[in-house]
Amino acid sequence: MKKSAVLESISKMNEEISIDEIVDRLLILEKIDKGRSQFSSGQTNTEEQAKQKLAKLICQ
Secondary structure, three states, rough: OOOOHHHHHHHHOOOOOHHHHHHHHHHHHHHHHHHHHHHOOOOOOHHHHHHHHHHHHHHH
């Protein structure tokens, strides 16, 4: 994650924010960044694979 992306994201938030809100925003940015990286490297699932993984999570 680039510092410029973090600063830009935080600058778009309300003037009064909590540390928890900042941490939540950073976690979301990190997950988006990771997903884009996985997509770029071909680490994706078919719709059927996604359904199977979701079914396993739900049944736990």
